Structures are given as C-alpha cells and as structure tokens.
Amino acid sequence: MKDYILINGTVYDPETRRLEKRDIAVSGGVIADARTVADKPGTEVFDLREAVITPGLIDMHCHIYPMCGVMDKTRTLPTIDGEAHMFSNGVTTAVDAGTCGCRDFFDFKERFIDHSKLRILAFVNIAYGGMADLATELEPENFFPDTAAAIAREIPEVVGIKTAHYHVGRPFDERHPAWASVEAAVTAGELAAKPVMADVQPYLPGRSYEELILKKLRSGDIHTHVYAQQFPILDKKGKVQDFMWQARKRGVVFDLGHGAGSFWFRNAVPAFDQGFCPDTLSTDLYLDNINGPVFGLLNVMSKYLNIGMPLEEVLYRTTARPAEILGRKELASIKPGSTADLAVLNIREGKFGFSDSGHARMDGDKMLECSLTIRNGEIVYNPMALGMPDWKNAPQSYWKAPGVIKL
Template identity: 45%
Template sequence: MSDQKLDLVLKGARVIDPANSLNGVLDVGILNGKIARVEADILAEDAGHVIDVTGLLVTPGLIDIHIHAYFTRQLGEGLFSASLNPDAHFPASGVTTCVDTGTAGYKEIAHFRETVMEKAKTRVLAYVNISAPGMGAPEQDIRTFDTDGASGAAKEHADVVVGIKTAHYWTSLPFDDLHPAWESVEKSVEAGNKCDMPVMVDFWPRPPVRSYSELILEKLRPGDIHTHVYARQFPVVDDDGNVEPYMFKARERGIWFDLGHGAASFWYRNGARAIANGFGPDSISTDLHMGNIIGPVFSMQDTMSKCMAMGMSLEDVIYRSTVTPAQAIHRPELGTLSIGAEADVAVLDLQKGLFPLQDCGYTRIDAQERLKCRLTLRAGKIIYDRDARTVPKWEDARPEYWPVTLVPQGVPRLWNT
C-alpha cells in the first residue's frame, strides 16, 4: 500500500473486474491516473476525493472494437453515413477505448491520428483498410488494395493501429478477373502477415465460390476476427437452430468471432439460438456510426443488454466487453482494474424492468435488465458524470467556485476538461 494520499476513491460499488476475478463490493482508489488500490473499505481520509457509487457496478472502462470515428470525405454513393465524433458518444456508454474499423486507409491514418485520435478523450485505435482510400472509395475495387501500404502504415503507427480491415467487397458484382472471390480477404491476410497483426473481416458468403466455412476454416489465420457473426447472411445455426460444427472447429483453430451489431448485421434469430447452443461471441462490439446510433444499436450498453437478454450472464458480458476485446487487439494492459493499470473505469447501473430491445432483423427481445452508464473515468479523469456525483450542490459552492475549487485540490483536478 502506498503512503501517498489517493486522488480519488470510488466507494461502495460492486466491482466486476474479470481480468482479476473480482466480483464483490470493493472500493477503487486512483492515484496519478492509475489504479492504486482495489480493496474493501478504503478510508475516506486516505483520499482527496470520495465518490459514493453505492448500489452501482464498477467495471474496467469498456472496449468497443468495431466503431467508425474518422470523418472521411464523401463515402461511396451515400451508402454509409458519416462516422461519429467519439467523445460525443463513447464516454456516455462507459467506453474508454474504441477501435475504428477501416474507415481510413493507409493514406489517411496520419490524418486520422492528428485530427481525431490525438484530440479525443476516448482512446481511439484503428484497423487500416486494405483499400488505400479506406471507406472513402468503393472498397470492391481491387486496384485500391495495397498490402505494402496498409502494412507499412500499420507498422509506422503501431501504437494506434491494431490490425487490417476489409469490408463491403460487394457480391452483387460477378466474380471474374476484376472481382476475384477471395481477393479482399487474401490481400488483407497478406498485409496482416507483413505487419504481424490480426485481420478483421466483414464478409458476404456466396457459396460455392465463396463459402463462410472456407473463410473461417481455411482463409483466416488464428487470431483473425470475423465481425458481424450473427448477421443474417452467416449460416451459424442450421434449420433446427443447432450451431454448425464448423463454427466450433473454427473457434478451436483460434478464429475470433465478434458481434459487430451494426445497422444490418445482428439478428436475434441467429444470435439467440447460437448462444443458447453454446456459441456466444468472443467479443461484444457495436459497429456504431451515424446510420445506427439512433437505432437499432444506440450504444455499447444496449448491445451488452441484448447479450444478457439472449442468455449471457452479466459477468460474461463484462468479460467480453473488457478482457477479450483487449486480447483481440493485443492490448492486454487494457480492460482491467489491475494495480498500476491506467484508470479507465465505467460505473454502470443494472436496471430491472421491461426493456424491449430491437435487432437489425426488425424483431425485438424483451429484456428484464438493462445496463446504463452513470460515470466514466479515462486515465483517472472524469469524462462523464450523468448524475453530477462529483460536484457539490450549488448552495454549498462559493461564488468564485469556478474555476476555483471548493474542495482543496479537489474537483477540477478530477475532470478531464
């Protein structure tokens, strides 16, 4: 235990930190932006500031490995609407790390980094699109696939790039010399080999030329990620609702299955059946962008709540929104409340009631529980406080309260403003 006074203590919540097998009422002490103590009953006098979070859940900051946060130029023919400003949404969902999946190609990574990543309070990482101009150009044009460019950018920006992405390689086009069935997947894997990083694939099967089982059993490497696993187009379960044997075989090989909700890529009819039969997602993610943030995705918390409604436990849902996404992007230092870890923390409310939640197949599930974020910290600083827990009542504040602190060395130091 350090003798130094803590900056902040989150007091009285149920801490669920799957990375450390913690699940119980504990206090979390933060010092210099890092987790300093996680233990029962930290004394109030040990900390400069105490935030009472009794009755709530404290978890590591959530990690969403499929989102879009780069403001690219005119996109295709308007099929994709614009990306998000990450700070406008992710802190409000307890998401402290998000991964943009291929909105930018290698020519745009430096600009993405400068204009978004370095300015955002949310930690923003990225997969580089195998198509050089990213989602700003038709991603089915094989002339834009550049393995040296993508892998080169990944290596040059290895502190913020976590892999290679391919998406929207249209199947409405005929497979021919100009549109070979496996070109986007093969080129992505080639780039992944060159930079030694995983590949994330958004895919549309068209058997027999291009089957899903071939993708996950032969084309992808262990550690590569198939996102949108419960989308309508993937034969994950058979007509009787049983999980196809190749799914388990692929998982045994080390293929990673990400939820990637999206505007059109998550069906309860696949997901609920798969989960009921032992095939849950390896990681939970939203694919959040302007085309689905007002529904049906809404947020990471809604997506997690849907997973609970499909039968996953609260602990498992938090595990797959913290620990496993950190593994998928090879950042095991994230998604944990380990002592010394950067203090990225989500404070969530597990609400009970009736919460109908919609998928992309125009169906709903009647959830009995729903997660809502109340407070978010990024590197020990408050970036979201929905209930004004961290400030005094106005009657108690001195006239010069802002920017002078009411509590000595207190409130503003806690805020990431």
C-alpha cells in the same frame, strides 16, 4: 488532477473474471491502492453501493474517421464523434474498424486519434481509400499489403487490418478473384504480425463462409457481423453448424458488430442457447444506427444480459477479451499502476424492449446505464453530478466538494 476513491461498489476484476465487493482508487491518473489514497487530503470519495465498477469498456468495432460525402454525395456520412458517443456508454477505448485506408491514415491520426480524450485504435483498411472511399474496396488494384503492413507496424494505434465490402454489384472474374481482399489482408496481417478483421458477404459463386472461417482466416483473425441474417451459422433445424465449432477450435474470433443490418436475435439467441457466444460484443456504431437499433455499447450488452449471459461474461467480452485479441491486455486492468480507465454502471430493472437489425423485438427486464466514466484519471462523463456540492451550499465563486457524495 484529482484523486478519487470509489467505495462500496461491486468491482469487475478482469483477471479473475469475477465481481467482488471492494474499493478502488485513482491517483495521478492511475489505479492506486485504496488504503493509501483514503487518507490523502483532497481525495474525493464516491459511495457507489448500488453500482458495478469495471475497467473502461472496449468497443471493438465502430466508425469514427469521417466518410464525408463519398457514399452519398448529398450529405455528410455517417461516422460518430468518438467522445460524444462513447463516454456516455462507459467506453474508454474505441476501435475504428477500417473506415480509413493507408491513403488517409496520417490524416486520421493527426486530426482525430492524437487529439481525442477517448483512446482511438484502428484496423487499417486493406483498400487504400478505406470505407471513406468505398469504391476502392471493390478493386484489387487498390489493395497494398506492404503499405498497410508498414502502417500497422509503425503507428501504435493500429491494431490490425480490415477487409470489407469486396462484393458489391458485380460477379467475380479474372481481375476480381473471389478471395482477393481477404488474401491481401491476411498477407498484410502476416507482414505486420497483427490480426485481420473480415466483413465478407458469403455464398457468392466461388466464395463460401465455411471456406472463410476454416481456411482463409488464421488463428486470432476476426469474423465480424457473425449474427447477421446472411451467415449460415445455424442449420435448417436451428442447430449451430459444426463448422462454427471447428472454426472456434482453430482460433478464429467471432465479433458481434451489431450495426444497422448485422445482428439478428433469430441467429444469436439459438446460438447462445447452444453455448455458442460471441467472443466480443461490439456496436459497429455510425450515425445511421445510433438512434436504433444499436444505440450504443450498453444497449448491445443489455441485449445479452437479457438473452441470459451473466454480467461477468458480458463484461469479459467488452474488456479483457477484446484487450487480449488486440494484444493490449493492459487496456483491461485494474491493477495498481494501470491507466485509470473506469466505467461505473447501474442495472435498471423494469420492462424494456430491445430491437435487432431485422425489425424484431425482444422483451427484457434489465437495462445497463452508465453513471460515471473516468478516462486516464479524468472524469469525462458524470450525469449524476458525483463530487459536486448541492447547489444550495455551493459558493458563489470557486467551490470544492467536501465529504462523501452518495449515488
């Protein structure tokens, strides 16, 4: 494993939530003191004077476990390849939001989580088949709080319980109480001492959004898709509803969860202008939205940069804040000794357009792009060929890059 020192960049420190000019070093897979690494023979030096260096980004909501042919039997649906789709966005920790229930969780762990260079964490679905077997999300007989909680306690990569899609295609009745999935998820969350992430369609008879965020969810629980068209976060005059502020005050967390259908500028921008920001920016990435309107976490972050959120706040909501909500503060650390997960970002300036999930466009002049991702001390994404010698000087066989390589 090589040692690296990244010099002259602007570093985002999640402890101070500030950007500052400083060097940062990686040695033996962990963050190291730049002064001690600088003199070590063989250390690679990257001059990153135009770049911002941040702890590796955390995508709080995506879908990785395969949903093979269950929702649409004509094709394989539609989750992402974690490493292929996340490292290029500077993401080193991806959180699968309930694709998998307790029935398949060991398969998820053994075939994907344990073999991925990307750190994969997950909310286990309260329905035993998860979204991979969507029909199980509709029937309370498939909710097993004890088993979900046991998995959440025993498997270190499980960060909470997910409930979603308990609404499709039929009214509530005695066998299908309106809050069955949320209540089962909260029971599991209490047993496991972990948060619940809820994707709940509001305003079906017997179930309102206010009740979800003011009564059903606990402090630390997460409502995802907060800026979707269907959530009445603004009143008829466009003012952020009082119950949103009340819910935030009682500790409910609001996740963006962009997705193909869940982020509307028409809700998000007026809310931002009134000071109501998402706790976490996340993609809800799956294959059907990866070519738009989501593209990846950097596109979601760029939307907020152009809406007017300062870069420090955009980075806070994709590093320190999700780490805190997940109870894993160490995931967003650049202290010496921390796991070396880093992303190097550049801000392009020009004319750009951004799309939401409601076929609307926002113009902007800034776009984030990733020029290097380091995961666990290893370079895993390197589109600028940093550290490599010019091909004219490269030896025919083994080569090693000397000196400072400028970005």
